[in-house]
Amino acid sequence: MAGVLRADPLWVETFTGLRMKQFERLLKVVRERGGDGPRIGRPWCLPLADRVLVAAVYYRTNLTMRRLAPLFGVSPATVCRVIQRLRPLLAPEPASRPVDAADRLWIVDGTLVPVRDRKVGASSRNYRFSANVQVIIDADTRLVVATASPAPGDRADAHVWRDSCLPEQCQDVTVLGDGAYINTGLVVPHRKRPGRPLPADEEADNAEHRQVRARVEHAIGRLKNYKILRDCRQHGGGLHHAVRAVAHMHNLALAA
Known part of the structure; x- marks a missing residue:
């Protein structure tokens, strides 16, 4: 995971409230729901793991785009695009009704x-x-x-x-x-x-x-x-x- 996540893994627990294994499960859900595609136009300047972290940190801290951007070395516009792209992917449909x-x-x-x-x-x-x-x-x-x-x-x-x-x-x-x-x-x-x-x-x-x-x-x-x-x-x-x-x-x- 460390090779995929460019940000310090310590950020995950500090800024999202999730342990690393829990964040990996969140990342898996986003990837399975199409978080990496379709790749049209310019590629993202952040890998998917960092983009998921951007959205999770935004929800956890409610920092403005202008304050989040320097933490990841990107522009506020990029942060905005990341959140707009990932917010429906981070919000899966409710789980199927349990049999019991x-x-x-x-x-x-x-x-x-x-x-x-x-x-x-x-x-x-x-x-x-x-x-x-x-x-x-x-x-x-x-x-x-x-x-x-x-x-x-x-x-x-x-x-x-x-x-x-x-x-x-x-x-x-x-x-x-x-x-x-x-x-x-x-x-x-x-x-x-x-x-x-x-x-x-x-x-x-x-x-x-x-x-x-x-x-x-x-x-x-x-x-x-x-x-x-x-x-x-x-x-x-x-x-x-x-x-x-x-x-x-x-x-x-x-x-x-």
């Missing part, structure tokens, strides 16, 4: 990602122009199972859930959600009625529900270690690709 999906427990939650693209986001409750991103994880493995296309941040989680492709992917699977997903068919906490305290057994159910559902909040917190999800400057489908790419790298780091 009906026996598993999944958890869903929405998170707000600040964006610059006015066509993607909306003024939100976090006082930022944001997009609502829905994330599903497996309760046992903590791996990201699926993500939905970003929706305007002023939309409720239940509405975003219903309008997304996630309900189809979750057929016959038990999915936990918080109180925002009421009347969606998900397992949600018992509602407390005004002036009527919950029975002891329902309070116990809610406490267990909170304990399990916290896993998705922890997973989203780890996803946001990739700072692209704290202030996304990408336009168009850039945020969707960024979410999927970050979920892919998160799964690589967690599964190994």
Whole structure:
């Protein structure tokens, strides 16, 4: 790998959060999805391994193109072209539905990602122009199972859930959600009625529900270690690709 990667291999773990073997698996996915071709026009000034590293570092650090360029000895325009070319290749389609999906427990939650693209986001409750991103994880493995296309941040989680492709992917699977997903068919906490305290057994159910559902909040917190999800400057489908790419790298780091 060292002969392919021109940058110092120490950069991989320092700037991407992936160990070398995990980065090699990421590189393999990009190569299999056509990262090296078609070779039309001038050849790339960086090998594929370094180009994948450029994109991974961008997602992890959210540095501007102008700041990334000197780290790799290229121009900001080259960094921009590399990211535009590789961002869909770093974001593979969700894995095929496992055969034992009906026996598993999944958890869903929405998170707000600040964006610059006015066509993607909306003024939100976090006082930022944001997009609502829905994330599903497996309760046992903590791996990201699926993500939905970003929706305007002023939309409720239940509405975003219903309008997304996630309900189809979750057929016959038990999915936990918080109180925002009421009347969606998900397992949600018992509602407390005004002036009527919950029975002891329902309070116990809610406490267990909170304990399990916290896993998705922890997973989203780890996803946001990739700072692209704290202030996304990408336009168009850039945020969707960024979410999927970050979920892919998160799964690589967690599964190994």
